[in-house]
Structures are given as C-alpha cells and as structure tokens.
Amino acid sequence: MASNAISSETQRAKLERKERVILEAARAIFVDHGFDGARMQVIARRAGIGEGTIYSYYDSKAELMLAVLQQFWDGLTREAEGVMASVQVTDFFGRLEALARYHLNTVIVNADFINLTFALRRNNSEVSVSRDHLRHYVAVFDRLFLRGQDRGELRADAVLWQARDIFYGSLEYSARSIEMTIDADRTAREQEPVVHQMVALFRSHFGAAQGTVAGDDPSVVQLSSKLDRLSEKFDALAKRLG
Amino acid sequence: MASNAISSETQRAKLERKERVILEAARAIFVDHGFDGARMQVIARRAGIGEGTIYSYYDSKAELMLAVLQQFWDGLTREAEGVMASVQVTDFFGRLEALARYHLNTVIVNADFINLTFALRRNNSEVSVSRDHLRHYVAVFDRLFLRGQDRGELRADAVLWQARDIFYGSLEYSARSIEMTIDADRTAREQEPVVHQMVALFRSHFGAAQGTVAGDDPSVVQLSSKLDRLSEKFDALAKRLG
C-alpha cells in the first residue's frame, strides 16, 4: 500500500517533470523561431523525447504554445502582485509608480513573448484565451485603483476602468514606442521619464483635490441626477414609440 | 506606335484590375477565416482565377495578407488625414477631440483587421512591416501634436512623443477594453465618455495654462458627456420620426 502510493506519487512526479521539460523546450524554441518557425521535431529533440510523445501531453502545437504563454502571463501576474506586496510605501501614488516602473520594464524586456501572445490569435478561441491572460494580469491594476479610491487618494468620481485603461494602455504603447527606437542604451534611459510622466498625470487628473473633492459639489450632483431622470424619461418615450 | 502604347496601357490596366480582384477576394476570406483558416484555393476561386496565378502577383500567402493589410492601414491613414482636413474647428483641442473620436471608433469597428495585423507577426520581418503601417498612421497624430505646440496651445515643455504615446495608447487599449464587453449597445455608448476623458486629460495636463478651463473639472466633464449622449439619442429619435 505505502509503496503503492509512493511509487504512483513518484510516477506522477516524473510525468510532471517531463511536462515541465517539454514546456521549457517549447518556450526556448518558440521565442527563438516564432510560432511558425518552430518545428515540433526540434522541440521534441530538445526535450529529449520522441515527436509523438508531445501529443500525449498537449493536443496540438497551438495548445503547447498556449501553455507556454499561460505560464508566462501567470508569472507576470505573480510578479506584479509581488511588487505590490513588497513595496514599502503605502500611499497610492507611490504604489502606482512602482507598478508603472515594473510594468513598463517588463513589457520592454519581454517584448518577444508579448508579440507571440498576439501572433497566436489566429482564430476566435485563441483571441479570447489571450484576452483572459491579459484580463487576469490587468486585474492587479484594478485592485490597486480600487484601493486608491477607498483610501480617498483617487477622486471619488473617477471612472475606474477608464483610469485603468489610460494607465495600462499608455504604458503598453509607450513600451512599444520605446522599443521601436531599438537603441538599447536609450531604451533604459527613456523609461524613468515615462513612469514619472504617468504618475504626475494621474496625480493631477485623477488625484483627489486636497480640500474640496470635486465630485461632492452638491450643485453638480443635483444636475447629474436631473440629467439621469431626463435620460430615463427619454428612454421610456423612445421605447413607447417602437 | 500609338496603338502599341494604348494597348499596352489597357493591358496594364487589366493586370491592375486583376490584382485588385485578388486583393478583394483575399481581404474577404482572411477577415472571415483568419490567416490560417484561409485556403489559397478558396481565395483563387473567389477571385475567379487559377490557384497558381496568385503567385505571379504575390510571392506567398503571407505577402498577400501583407498587401491586404497595407491597403487597410493606408485607408485608415488617409481617412484620419481626411478628418483632420475637414474638421471645422481650428483650435487644437477641438481637433484632438475629432481625431480621438475617429480613432476610437475605427479601432473598435475594425478590430478584426487589427487582430490580423498582429496575428501575422510570425517572424521579425513581419513584425517590422506591421510596425511601419502603425508608424505611418501614428504620424497623423504627431503632426497634430506638433501643430498644437506651434500654436501655443500645448505646453512648450511637453515631450511630444510622450504625449502622443499616452494619447494613442490609451485610446487603443480603451478600444480593446470596450470591445471586450461585447454588448454592442454599450460599445457605442461608452465611446463618447472615453473621448471626453482623454481630451479633458490633455487639456489639464498638457494644455498651456490659461486661467481655469471648464474641462478641468471631471465631474463637469462627466455631465457634459451625459448631455452629449442624451443629445445623440435625441437626434436618433428625431431622425427616426422623419
């Protein structure tokens, strides 16, 4: 019995190790050659196994790559969470800065992987999978923003998803843009200004004004609810007309 | 001589027409089936020609798709330039708003093509080609920003490429983000607030300071966008009523 359990345990461990070996080989070959350039035969050889064996672990080349990407994005998400957990400062803008710095650097350093992520999007199911990776990662940003609002450091009336899209999208595109200028030296140098620019922008535009909070202005609140009521009446009328 | 020149002219025209027919067929099939799903045979059949003939116009499937994308991005760039040329307002922020609106809508409507653009990036040369498409398109944004600075409406000390990256990147990611929420109705409705948010952000952060500008206050911005949405609904209803 005991030996039974142990041996099946070691068997499982062995399979899991082999799975990791395959993933590792696939990662290397995909990054070097891209999806199309990668040959299953080469991946198999690198993993030290037969070609057919891969297929008892992954259904297809695309799924293999998906697994590689899954691992990559999970790693990113975990790292981002690690940055949030370990950063010393507790104020929102300090943490925002740390996340911006981490993210920008990561996106630049791992440009290969990020390209691969989008290169895989050949059919709709793959598009939605790569979306899920991204969504999971971006959730780290969402949590930070939510917390900033709870702590009263972000304007109460800021639309969180808009702010998050601006933050994330700006950094991602800045990374691409920086990366286009090839020159590795400058690449390193350009990152800090972008990080500071973003933080300053968020501070001035989304930061809660010290003193009066804009969203609290009673006349504005009143106007807003009047508008909402009008809009509802309008919808009702439109509906009644067909 | 004359007949010679004319007939070779018509011959050329004929070839060009055939090229357009192939491109047209390819566009349709690629959009419907994605790059991998598209069969050269199907494209050929749709264009009403033999399979091999395509290869006397384009060297490979990838080049064919590149040509399709080239045409797409050229169209976008031309349209964006058209928007800039035709917009009535001359002030920077008015034009920025027009471009933001055009861009956001375009990216959402043509999500298929934009996915295809990145899906093609299988090897480095294709990455750089798709970068060139983008660069060319983004140049429209650069020109607007440069002009805004010349007119003294953008801070003299704003780093143009940073501002442009923030503008472009935010909108592109917002588009992806909006598009993720599938619901077509909301998709249309969410666009205006994003446009206004961006313009307000640019006004407050990159605009040359001149007293206080209404656009600074986000709650007012929000009210304004609510009003705009209501106004749009009103127009739609009015139109429907004749």
Next chain:
DNA sequence: AAGGCTAATTGAATAGCATTCGATATTGTC
C-alpha cells in the same frame, strides 16, 4: 490575317510539416 514571340494562366505534381497510429517499451500490480 497568319505566324511567331512573349507573358500570363493553369491545375496537377511536389514538398514541408503537424498530427496520427500501430508497434514497442516501461511501469505497476498481484
């Protein structure tokens, strides 16, 4: 307008590669 030259077109043959599958080896159980 007939003949000859060139360029364009065709679709059957080729070749590259992911995937399958029957045969073989390994592992676990009694």
Next chain:
DNA sequence: GACAATATCGAATGCTATTCAATTAGCCTT
C-alpha cells in the same frame, strides 16, 4: 515473474502552400 495498463516512439498519413511544365492569350511584324 507474468499480466495489464500506460507511456513512448518514429514511420506513415494527410493537409496545404508552393512550384512547374504545359497551355493559352495577347501583341507585334510582315
């Protein structure tokens, strides 16, 4: 140690982009 169940292997398969030898259409000369 023998039997069953699993895992592994790599040659055979099948699917497609791409090539190519044969055919056709266009154009020019006389």
